[in-house]
Amino acid sequence: MRKISTSKPNYWFVIFENKFIKILCLYISMFWYGTSGFMYFESPGNPTLSWGDSIWWTMVTMTTVGYGDYFPETFGGRYLIAMPSMTIGIGILGFIISEISVNLIASYSRRARGLSKIKFDDHVLIINYERLDIVQNLVAELKSDTLTCNKDICLIDSYLEEIPHALDRLGVRYIKGNPTDIEVLERANINDASHAIVLSNNTSDIHTDDINLSIVLIIKHINKNIFSIAEVMDAQKIEHFEIAGCDSIICSSDFTSNLIIQELQDPGIKEILYSLTTNRVGQQVYLVDIKSESKTYKDLVMWSLEKTYTVIGLLRGKDSMMNVSSKEILQSGDKAIVIGIERIPLIELT
């Protein structure tokens, strides 16, 4: 029967084989050798020489600074102490500098190639990378709104070799790996993430929705509180995403085709909708909580006339109501659909 070893790892072996510990030990022993040797050879001829002077001389010599305020005058001091201190001091210094550089480069490289682990909290995950401009646009929109401008952003993708410089400059961190892999999602610290945006990776692939469906399932399984938004290519798959627990589903193909037709029928609609949906230009549409007691929609409109906002409707549950009757009583949980220049947290009707 095969016996499995349960012995603990040999820590002494680990310590003795560590490159840094060896170099540190050599540096300490060399420093001690230089200090004591300088005292041994030079103090008989110079009775005022102290241990402090000797330590100073060793440091100045081993770092190749060489002030020259102290120097050996005896044969032993010069050839047995100073020369080894200079030679080995340069070697150790060079090694330490090169090791620091190598570690810095390796750390940056691991980070750029998405092999490191992130420690963000309350961050946004962007899953799948198809084109730079899509992700760049998403990041720019997130950074332009007060709700998400301070959130860290993490990109997860299987194919991207290295994070593009444009995204790195925007502070986006990258995790390389399959988004359906739990280990990859844990490296992106999914447990502490607030939002997940699942993009279609390959719009020409008919299975892209199925892959994204499994991503949503795993994300919601690990972190039930995360707000997930998925991009769907096939409108028939929307129901599947709802069953999977996806909080919001965007069917981009439907949206685009509708917009094309609207633009054809009423040229100029595109600019209006673009302005309303981007955080970077003009005014935006916001959904704002209402605090009111037995107030009507007319009161809400009257409030908006006093402010620089325009109320265009109500969101009740999942139903959006436009052209609401002025006598409509506002209910708890209703949200006002408001157009304005900046986000407001709450509308208080008194």
Next chain:
Amino acid sequence: MSLSKTLWILIIFFSVIAAFFTFNVLTFQKSDKEAVKTEAPVEKIKTLEGS
């Protein structure tokens, strides 16, 4: 011989010699200096008596 072993040999070599230097400085050279300090006034008295 591997680099690791060479490094450890160098460490032990320098440490042993450093220990010898330290011991020597702290015992013999220290006592020599003290001896010089205590003997100096006696020598001075002797020379004064001689004159």
